[in-house]
Amino acid sequence: MTVITRFAPSPTGFLHLGGARTALFNWLYVRHHGGRFLLRIEDTDRARSTKEAIAAILDGLAWLGLDHDGEVAYQSAHAVRHAEVAQRLLAQGMAYHCFCTPEELAEMREKAKAEGRPVRYDGRWRDRDPAEAPPGVPPVVRFKAPREGETVIRDLVQGEVRTANDQLDDMVLLRADDTPTYMLSAVVDDHDMGITHVIRGDDHLTNAFRQTQLFKALGWKIPEFAHIGLIHGPDGAKLSKRHGALGVEAYREMGFLPEAMCNYLLRLGWSHGDDEIISTEQAIAWFDLDAIGRAAPRFDLVKLTSLNGHYLRAADAPRLVDLIAPRLVPVLGREPAGPERERLAQAMGSLKERAKTLVELADNAAFYVRNRPIPLSEAAAAVVDKEARARLARLRPRLAEAGDWTEAALEEAVRGFAEADGLKLGQVAQPLRAALTGATISPGIFEVMRILGRDEVLGRLDDIRQPAKRQPA
């Protein structure tokens, strides 16, 4: 049997973390077993669905590298088919017209609540003659759900879960305006698309019971279900706006790499022994549903950040230069060009060890391409006091005359100077660092000098002699 899964987001917002993880699991399951991963936009609520949301979801998936097979399906395009299925159920006596008004329903709910009874539709039109229908009330079509017995689903993650049928009321299939509801659309589309495995958030677990009943009534094969725990915030409650729940594009903006995001999301609720760093290839080879934990995991930005640091260090220089180039526009006024990019590429090796996000990386790299005179941080300004400036002034000719502009030669020159002056290396290196990078923290100073080049180094040393002309950082 070919495995066919789907990711079926409703386009009412960005691709949030939970959705991204659901998509990832669906994608991995298919890539592992061989099969098709379909994408279906559940836009049956046309009032809340937007083009922007669809674009954001598509962008998010593309960024994460979760490519789907075939064309994107839009659920709204199948509305006629869905309605036909409802009519068929109606004709077979497995569904019925309900003439309750919204007000009547609200009243029913309130009364049940007040009496401490479960809030459900009481089935008052289930066996009533449509001839008794009140005038002017357009009916909805409700599913005639079984009232006895129980519905059991064998969930691939949650195990066997059962619910008494009297806990489930008669759901609406077709609204008063004849449009299909989610419950109907999802079942019909899953059947029509040949979905074999429904992997989705745990919040759909109760829907699985109703959908199972519908599948049965229609005489269709029921797909396998796998309900994965929802991602929770630090306080244990479902990730929501109040936790600052963000779309994946926000994490991209914060400087996270897609591979770090995928690795993090994969390890959130799923594990393979003690493995932490897992490549996409390994993930495909190892992934399976039975290793998914049943409990809801909490989102931990610190761990994501740490993982991102790892992938940043593993990334190659040209790619990182490409990624930070747009982030350098604020300091350069434009994206870095040829020679600047070359300089950045050379510096990337040691720069990436000092950053956990692309934001940090760009910040730390900026001094390499800044125009002179470079601004000094407060701490750096404090380092280059009068004495330190005098020291640098004495060092300058030595550098100007240095034979080779290699790290070894530069180190020898600076160390020799420090020794001759009876100084510790740090007493020379820190002022030098401040003058050349504008900060008290940077990669090794000799590497910085080498990459900056003799002219730039001497120029920046000259700049430091006229502190009055500088702008504060």
Next chain:
RNA sequence: GACCCCAUCGUCUAGAGGCCUAGGACUCCGGCUUUUCAAGCCGGUAACACGGGUUCGAUUCCCGUUGGGGUCACCA
């Protein structure tokens, strides 16, 4: 409230009756290295929610309690 689900360090988790003196990762704290900061390496703090069973033996199985979560729309 009803129904359903869940429960190992702060967090993500390993563990599928004796391999557990409960392992790994992140965080945190030390140390090494050192021109700063990282990275790296070494070391440390930190958990089986509670109560009953079952068993020669429970983190692992069963029941209950507690705690947490999810769902109860003409939304998806």
